[in-house]
Amino acid sequence: MPAKAKQPPKGAPVAEAAPLNGLAAQTEGRRRVVIERVAPELDGGRFPIKRGVGETVVVSCDAFADGHDVLAVALRFRTAAGAAWHEVPMQHLGNDRWQASFAVEHVGRAFYTVQAWIDRFATWEHQLHKRVEAGQDVRVELLIGAELVAEAAEYALPDAAAVLRSFAAALREGDAKAGFSPELAQLMATYLPRRYATTHERELAVTVDRPLARCSAWYELFPRSAALEPGRHGTFRDLIERLPYVAELGFDILYMPPIHPIGRTFRKGKNNSVTAEPGEPGSPWAIGAVEGGHKSIHPELGTLEDFHALVQAAKQHGLEIALDIAFQCAPDHPYVTEHPEWFRARPDGTIQYAENPPKKYQDIYPFDFETSDWPGLWQELKSIFAFWIAQGVTVFRVDNPHTKSFPFWEWCIGELKRDHPELIFLAEAFSRPKLMYGLAKLGFTQSYTYFTWRTTKWELTEYMLELTQGEPREFFGPNFWPNTPDILTPQFYTGQRSVFLTRAALAATLTASWGLYGPVYELLQYMPVKGREEYLDNEKYEIHHWNLKQPESISWFIAALNRIRRANPALQRNAGLRFHRVDFDFHESDQIIAYSKATPDLSNIVLVVLSLDPDALQRGWVQLPAEEWGLGSHYEVQDLLTGASYTWTSGFNYVELDPATMPLHILHVQRVEAPLHDVGDYV
C-alpha cells in the first residue's frame, strides 16, 4: 500500500466529516461555506423521500461563502446508514444554487447529504488567470501556487506525487503556464486536502422500493365468489383455477379481502342487514371467531397449505398475492378473551364496539391504541404481518390505517421494511388530505386516492398536478381505483359502458399504479344501494357466482390497458405527465381531456385523448408540443387500442370520440421514420 496516499481519489468512498453547518463557533470557526435549503428534504429531514430502484434522486442546495473564493460542492450518498460515502460534484445552476443526482441501486434505504468547501486551487488558478490577463507580475502568486501543489503532493500516490512535485518546481521557477495545466487541475482536485469543509447538518433518507412498489396493476376479488360452479363457497383451490384469467387481464397483484375466520356475534347479513340469516357468510372484515384470528384462515377457503399453493401458483402466473390487513376484531376474536386489555372497557363491563356516533358497529371491536399494554399490542400486530410474510406474502393492503395510531404505523412499517425492504403497503385511507399524506410519509408505499370522486376535466387535472408536481410526488404513491367493494360512484349508475371504459383507462394511464375490484367491474355491474355510493347485493355480505364469459364483459379492454402499460415505460411512472389543450369552437373543450406521459429522454411518449361525455359524440382539436418533443412538422400517432395510425402535425389535430364505440385514444407518439417531403423544397 502506498505510504503517502492520505486521501483516496475522487469518486471512491470518502472519509466521514463531522456535520457542523452553522454551529461552527464552538468547534471549528474556519468552515466558511454555508449550506442551506437542501432539496428534496421532507419536513426538515424528518421523513424519507421515496424512489424506485434504479431511479435517480436530483439533489439541489444553496451553497455560498464570504468573499470571492471558488466553491466546490459535493453530493454525498451511501446505500446504508454508516456505510462509506460516495460522492459526485454538484454543478452551479446560478444564484448560488447547486445540483447533482445519484441513482439508487439497492432496494432498502439510501442516504444523502451535501458537503461544500473552498476550492483553494481553483480559486488560485482563477485569480492567476485574471492577473496574467492583466499583465501583472505573478511571481509571488506562482510561489503560493507551488505551496498548494506541494501540499497536495504529500497526500498523493507516489506517481502522482512526482508529477505534482515537478509542477511545483515549474511554478517556483516562474512558469505561469504550468498553473493552467488540465493535468495539474485534475491532480489537485484529487489530492489537495479539503480544509474546513461544511457538511449539511442532516443526513437525508430515501426509501428505495422494488419496481412493483412504483408501478403495479391490482385486481381485487372475493375468493369465496370464485367457485367454479354456482352455489358453493369458493376456495383457494378454485382461485388457483381463476389465476389464468387474472393473468390474461394483465394484472400484477391479486388482492383478496381478509381471509380469516369470520365472527358470528352480530354478524351482518345481505346488504348490511343487522342480523344475518342462518347460513349467511358475514363480512370478511369482521375478523376472528372460535377458529382463530388474524393468523388463521377461514376454514371454508381452505388450509394454510392451500394458501401456500395459491401463492406459488400465482407466482407462476406472474402474480403476487396481496392480503388485506384489517386491525379490528369481531366480538368472538380470540384476542377479546386472551387480551381484554387491548380493548376499551366500558363501565358496564362490556367492551367498547366501533362507533361513529350515532352509528354503532356492534360486530367490530377496535383496538385501543391507548392501552397501557401498547408495547404488547404493537408487537402482536407486527407479528401478524410477520406471520404472513413467512407464508410468502410481501404485498399488503391495509384497511383504514388512519383509524389506527400513526406512531404505531411508523414503527411497524419501519421495523418490517428493515428486514424486508421488498414489502409493499397500500393504505386504504379514504380520509382527509393531511392524514393520507401523513401515512405516506411515515411509510406506506402506495395509497388509495380521491380519484373515484374526481370526474370532471378540471378536477382530474388539478388533482394530477398536485400529485405529480407538488411535494407529494416525493413520498405519495397514488393508486387509482375506479371502484372498490365499498365505493360505487354515481357516474356508473346509468350502466353506460363508456363510463367503465374511460374510468378504467384514466386510472390505468394517469398514475403508475391502478386497481380494479372485479369481476363486477369488467362485467359492468352498476346497481347501487339506494342513497348510498355502494353496490347492491354487495359481495361483502354474500357469495356471488360470476359468468366471466358474458359477451358484454370488457375484460378484453382491461387486458389491453395492462398490455399497453407494460409495453410503454412512460406509463410506468408518475413523473413526465403533461396536460394538453383541446379546442372546440375556439374554446377549451370541457369534455375531452388530453394528456401525455413521456420518459425523460422522450424515447417513449404516450398520449391519451379521452371523452368524459358518456352521452354524446365529442369533437375537438388537440395541440401537442411537437417542436419541444423534436417531432418536426409531421409525426405519427398510433392508437395502441386499435392499431390505427394517423399523421398529425405541429398544429391542431382533429379527434372525434363516440361513447357508443370507443370514447378514447391511447396514442403512441413517434417521429416519422422517413419524413414527409416539405412541399416548400420544390418551390
Add this chain to the structure above:
Amino acid sequence: MPAKAKQPPKGAPVAEAAPLNGLAAQTEGRRRVVIERVAPELDGGRFPIKRGVGETVVVSCDAFADGHDVLAVALRFRTAAGAAWHEVPMQHLGNDRWQASFAVEHVGRAFYTVQAWIDRFATWEHQLHKRVEAGQDVRVELLIGAELVAEAAEYALPDAAAVLRSFAAALREGDAKAGFSPELAQLMATYLPRRYATTHERELAVTVDRPLARCSAWYELFPRSAALEPGRHGTFRDLIERLPYVAELGFDILYMPPIHPIGRTFRKGKNNSVTAEPGEPGSPWAIGAVEGGHKSIHPELGTLEDFHALVQAAKQHGLEIALDIAFQCAPDHPYVTEHPEWFRARPDGTIQYAENPPKKYQDIYPFDFETSDWPGLWQELKSIFAFWIAQGVTVFRVDNPHTKSFPFWEWCIGELKRDHPELIFLAEAFSRPKLMYGLAKLGFTQSYTYFTWRTTKWELTEYMLELTQGEPREFFGPNFWPNTPDILTPQFYTGQRSVFLTRAALAATLTASWGLYGPVYELLQYMPVKGREEYLDNEKYEIHHWNLKQPESISWFIAALNRIRRANPALQRNAGLRFHRVDFDFHESDQIIAYSKATPDLSNIVLVVLSLDPDALQRGWVQLPAEEWGLGSHYEVQDLLTGASYTWTSGFNYVELDPATMPLHILHVQRVEAPLHDVGDYV
C-alpha cells in the same frame, strides 16, 4: 397552598413536556397526535424569525390524529430559553390546519412551539350530543363521562373539585343535560389532565427587537465635512452644532463613516487617486495608523470625551449615533505588527493586501478568517463592538459583512445581542441574494438592498412583493437608500429635482427603514465619476464644506417625508403593502406607480401615487379597494405633503403628476365623516 391543585389553570405558565413528535416508539407509544408543518419555521428551526417588540407572531401548524377524536392544539411561548411556558389555544382553520398568535413583549429572544393532544372531554361531549340527538340510551356513556369528571376533580382546586364532583354525581344519576353544561366544559378544560400530548420537536426562536430596529430613518454624513467654516477639518464638536439640522429633517439615526485613525501607507488621494498629495485626508475606511486602530478616534475629529458629548447631545435631539464598523486594516494599523498571524502572509514575506484580481487595494489588509488563531481574532473583533457599546453606541452599520466569515457573524452578533438585545446591526452587503438573506438570517437586523437599482414600476413592484410577501419578510429588514458615498446611480445624472424627490419618497414609504447620504442628497449633487456609478470629488477622499441653506435644497421635503412617517403607523411597518392599478388609455400606466400601506385594523391607510417619469407630465386613473377598506362610495384623500383634500370614489380617480412641480402624492385615505348624500335617497 391547596392540596390537590396538581395542574395550574389555563393561561398560566404550564409544566414542561418532553418533545417526542414521531419518535414515540421508543418511549411513549400513545401520543396519537401528529404535528407537522409548523410555520413560521426558518430552515427547520435553524434560524430565528424577527419581530419588533409589541408585534405579534401568527403561528400555524397541521395537527391530526387517527380516528374521530376531538383535538386540542395549543401554541406555547416563553420569553426566554428555559422560562415557564405560556399557552394559548389554537383555532382550527379547516383542512387540519391550526392557528393562534402571541405578542412578543420583551426585547431579546422569545420562543414558541406547539402542543396537541386528544381532548377527551370534548370528544365525549361531542359524541354524547349525537347520541342524545339520535335518542339513544346513554346511561353507560354518562358513567364514562362521570369517570372523566371525577378524574378532573382530583386535579382541581378545592372549590372547583366540589363542583366537579357534583357534576359527576349528576352524570352518574343519568342526568345527560349536566354533560352539556358550559361550566363543566370550562372546568374540564382547566383541570382534566392532558394525556399523551405531542409537542413539536423543535423549539422555535424569535429575535425581538426594539422599535427603532424595525422602523428607522438614517442620515449619513462625513463629520470631517461638518466644520462650521470652510477650509477646516470638521470635528465632533462641529457635528454637535449640526444636530439640530439633522433632527429637523426628522431622522432617527445619525450615521458616520469610520471615525478611526486613517492609515498613511498607500493612502488614497482625491477621486481615489492611488497616491495622496501631502495633506490629503485619506479614506476613513483605511483604518488604523500609529495613533491607533478600531478602538481609537481619528485625532482631527476629537477625543473620546468629545465623542461622548456627541452621543449625549444626539440623544437630546432624539438621535442615535451609528458607527461604521469595517473589519479591515490599513498597513499601518497596530494589529499588523501586534497580530501578524491574523493576516495572510505571502511567500515573499509581505502581507496579503485586498484584491479582486486584477484589482489591487494595497491600502487595505483583510483579516484572514482561516487563521489558526481564529478564536483570538473573533474575540478581538467582538471586543471592538463591545468597546463602542461601552461608549454608548447601540447602532452599527457593518461594512461589507459578506466578505467576512458567516459563522463569525452568527457567533459575534449572537453573543453581543445576548447581553445587549437593543443592538441594531445594519449589513452593508451589496452582494448576491443568498448572501444578503444569509446574513439577515444569522443575525443582522437590517440590510441595504437592491433598491438603488430598482427603478422601473415592474422592478419596484416585484422586489417589494419578494421582500414583504415572500419568506424574507420573516427575517430580512430592508433599509432603502437612494444614494450612498459608494453609489450614485444613473437616474440622478441629469440632476433633475424630480428624481431626488421621487427616489427619496419611494425609499421613505416603501419600507419602514430608509436612509440618505447627505448633505449631497438634499443639495441635489449629481456629478458622477465618468463611467462609474460614484460621486465625483467624493467625500470619501476629501473634505467638503456644504452650504445647507442653498435655496434649491430639498431638506424641507425630506423633513416632510419623515414627519409623515412618524405620524402614520402604516408607514412604520413592511407588512400591509399593496400595489394598485393605475390606468391610462385603458392600459396599466408604466410611469405612475400607486401603492398603499395600511395597519391591520385599517385605522391608518396611506396611499402613495408617484410618477417615475422625470421628463413629462403623467396622467392616470387610480382604483382602490374602497369597499374592502369600508370606505363607501365616496371617501376623502388628503395630500400629506400639501394639505389638499380630494373626494375620491370607489371607481377610478384621476391623478396628474408634473415633474416640474411635485411628481407624487402621499395621501391619507379616510372615511368621510359626514357621508355625502346619496342622490338616490331623494328619488
